[in-house]
Amino acid sequence: MPPFQELAVFALALIAAGAVAGLLAGLFGVGGGAILVPVFYQVYGLFGVPEAVRTHVAVGTSLAIIVPTSIRSFHAHWKRGAVDMDILRNWTIWVPLGTICAPVIAAYIAGRELRIIFAVLSLLIAIRMFLNRQHWRLGDDVPKGVANTAAGFGIGLFSGLMGIGGGVMSNLWMTLFGKTVHQSVATSSGVGVLISIPGLIGYIWAGWGASGLPPFSTGFVNWITVALVMPLTLYVAPYGVRLAHSLSRRQLEIGFGLFLTAVSIRFFVSLS
Structure with a gap:
């Protein structure tokens, strides 16, 4: 049994991670998995969960928490009239489909190259946000039809391949086509719902009957952690x-730029 002091430290870490993840979900329309997964990984290691399943349980459990958090964040943004429902309706099928296809395609694509592409792209968009270069975009409005459908599938696919929430990528896509950062953040909260639900189902299915799972787990989802966080x-x-809508466009751009920089650094570090 782990010492009481260590249990206290990791309990505080879970509380802090949950608070930060919830704040990020509302502020930037992202799931917060980048915060939750590392903390869960360390906690499960403390309790002796085998390395073979530890990361899987951390990711699956994070997705279980992101589902209701994304729904709550989306509803709050929707009530303020900031969500572009046309984009979300177009992505209703294609984002989840991309997420479901990710595990199959991952067997044939090197994850290192994907992380390099995403890290560089995130950093470039962060620079654009910092420098306020609004002309650094691909168009004045999000394309319709096939192009936007393909983008939705790609957002789901790349997010599934790299183990991230779709909020970052959907934010990048929409701001590159002239959407304000407020509207991009609000709409991205809905994308988190489209990715987290099929992702959660997939991790339950993939981990069904696996050995070494912590108590009260269904597949790769641990319900004790879910109930606590x-x-x-x-x-x-x-x-x-509330904070996102109280900030000016420039303040939110700077904040999102800092967030993207942190995401980019995280992926670059993972390459070493």
Whole structure:
């Protein structure tokens, strides 16, 4: 049994991770998995969960928490009239389909190259946000039809391949085509719902019957962790939404630029 002091430290880490994830969900329309997964990984290691399944359980459990957090964040943004429902309706099938296809395609694509592409792209968009270069975009409006459908599939696919929430990539896509950062963040919260639900189902299915799972797990989802962390993320998410809409466009651009820089650094570090 782990020492009490270590249990206390990791309990505080879970609380902090849940709060930050909820805030990010509301503020930037992202899931917060980049915060939750590393913390869960360390906690499960403390309790002796085997390395073979530890990362899988961390990711699956993170997705379980992101589902209701994304829904709450999306609803709060939707009530403010900031969500572009036309984009989401077009992506309703294609983003989840891309997410479902990711595990199959991952067997044939080197993850290192994908992380390099994503890290560089995130950094370039962060620079654009910092320098306020609004002419650094591909068009004045998000394309319709096949192009936007392909983008939705690609967002789901790349997010599934790299183990990230779709909010970052959908934000990048929409801001490159002239959407304001407020509207991009709001719409991305809905993308998190489209990715997290099929992702959660996939991790339950993939881990069904696996050995070494922690107690009270269904597949790669541990419900004890969900019960401990989810209430805080749900509580904090609306405050992130409120903060996002209280900031000016420039302030939100700077904040999102800093977030993208942190994401880019994380992927570059993972390459070493």
